[in-house]
Amino acid sequence: MVKFSERANSIQPTGVRRMFDMAGDDTVQFGLGEPDFQPPKIAIEAFTKAMQDGKNKYTTTAGLPELRDKIAESWTHLSPNLNKSNVCITMSGTNALLDVFLAIVDPGDNVLIPEPYFPLYPPDVVICGGEPNLYPCNFEDGFIPRVEDLEKLVNEKTVAILYNFPSNPTGATVSMEQRDQLVDFAVRNDLWIISDEVYDRIIYNEVHVSFLGAGHDKLFLINSFSKTFAMTGWRIGYIISPDEDAMVQINKMQYYVTACSNDAMQYAVLSALENASDYPDMMRDEFKSRRDLICMRLNAMPGVTCHVPQGAFYVFPKVEVEGYNSKQLALKILELGGVLCSPGTAFGKAGEGHLRFAYTIDRADITDGMDRLEEVLSQLRGE
Numbered sequence: 001m002v003k004f005s006e007r008a009n010s011i012q013p014t015g016v017r018r019m020f021d022m023a024g025d026d027t028v029q030f031g032l033g034e035p036d037f038q039p040p041k042i043a044i045e046a047f048t049k050a051m052q053d054g055k056n057k058y059t060t061t062a063g064l065p066e067l068r069d070k071i072a073e074s075w076t077h078l079s080p081n082l083n084k085s086n087v088c089i090t091m092s093g094t095n096a097l098l099d100v101f102l103a104i105v106d107p108g109d110n111v112l113i114p115e116p117y118f119p120l121y122p123p124d125v126v127i128c129g130g131e132p133n134l135y136p137c138n139f140e141d142g143f144i145p146r147v148e149d150l151e152k153l154v155n156e157k158t159v160a161i162l163y164n165f166p167s168n169p170t171g172a173t174v175s176m177e178q179r180d181q182l183v184d185f186a187v188r189n190d191l192w193i194i195s196d197e198v199y200d201r202i203i204y205n206e207v208h209v210s211f212l213g214a215g216h217d218k219l220f221l222i223n224s225f226s227k228t229f230a231m232t233g234w235r236i237g238y239i240i241s242p243d244e245d246a247m248v249q250i251n252k253m254q255y256y257v258t259a260c261s262n263d264a265m266q267y268a269v270l271s272a273l274e275n276a277s278d279y280p281d282m283m284r285d286e287f288k289s290r291r292d293l294i295c296m297r298l299n300a301m302p303g304v305t306c307h308v309p310q311g312a313f314y315v316f317p318k319v320e321v322e323g324y325n326s327k328q329l330a331l332k333i334l335e336l337g338g339v340l341c342s343p344g345t346a347f348g349k350a351g352e353g354h355l356r357f358a359y360t361i362d363r364a365d366i367t368d369g370m371d372r373l374e375e376v377l378s379q380l381r382g383e
């Protein structure tokens with residue numbers, strides 16, 4: 001008899017991917033969260049050159065010292081004592097998240113995870129033998145958690161709380177005051193903070209509010225160059241912790257998970273940080289006009305209510321059509337309109353009643369997609 005681990009059997013492919021696989025050629029794609037830009041040209045050139053120069057070998061587990069120095073330096077305005085020993089380069093934010101959970105979660109432990117969530121969080125905790133302890137981020141509160149809800153859920157087996165601002169799937173960001181309350185909650189309960197800040201460079205009207213340097217060093221910051229430099233396929237990210245003992249544990253995990261990141265690519269990312277530091281701002285400006293367009297169109301449709309998010313490139317509107325749950329609705333919109341979006345429940349049960357649209361396509365396609373959506377919704381309402 002073929003037997004697979006309980007761990008493997010208990011986790012499922014994500015709903016976002018399942019929908020993506022159903023899309024046809026003429027589909028307007030609001031499905032996947034990846035920028036429709038290419039990495040900066042200078043980074044591609046540096047990548048090629050590094051390979052030609054023989055940078056095709058293993059690097060140290062934590063990664064290229066110059067790159068770690070550069071990353072540490074970019075955060076010293078918030079946490080002045082950071083240096084390269086506080087940084088581990090990973091093969092993506094996805095890899096970084098798993099390293100962190102592996103380093104701090106024991107079987108029976110639980111981790112407070114926001115719901116709606118980025119679909120990797122709960123399975124990652126399960127892979128480590130722990131339990132996801134979901135906390136609500138409600139539409140009515142702008143998707144910001146309430147400390148009183150967190151207080152009800154935390155227990156003696158809770159080891160960490162994960163925060164994700166700007167958020168996937170909601171686009172929510174925190175103010176300094178909200179952040180301080182959330183940090184205070186972690187301090188009072190002696191929890192690790194895992195702060196997933198992969199969208200830190202896609203912030204609209206405000207500056208990014210990080211959890212780093214906010215008075216709690218029992219923290220892991222997760223970041224990635226996937227969104228910052230449109231390098232989703234390159235698979236490169238990093239972990240920072242101000243706690244050097246924590247970094248010793250992280251480096252061990254990283255070694256056993258994937259030994260190190262990719263040699264030549266680390267030179268390419270270094271070049272992007274040194275020579276194309278304003279590239280993310282160029283993408284952000286474009287995303288901002290797309291956000292304005294999609295929010296304006298969605299809010300003009302009957303039965304649709306959408307916050308105007310201040311970060312990331314997602315909107316998570318409430319879309320109410322009688323007789324359809326969010327999965328049935330997303331399938332119907334794909335079938336009748338050729339528009340691919342993700343059902344809110346791909347991000348947890350609390351996503352029921354919502355759809356997620358990633359505005360990572362150009363404005364003409366957004367307009368086309370919104371025209372089609374409007375038509376399908378009025379058809380479903382029997383107009």
Ligand SMILES: Cc1ncc(COP(=O)(O)O)c(C=O)c1O
Nearest residue numbers: 092093094118168198224226237
């Ligand atoms: C919130 C969040 N965290 C982490 C990731 C992982 O990004 P990557 O593995 O491409 O670095 C993503 C990707 O969509 C994300 O949305």
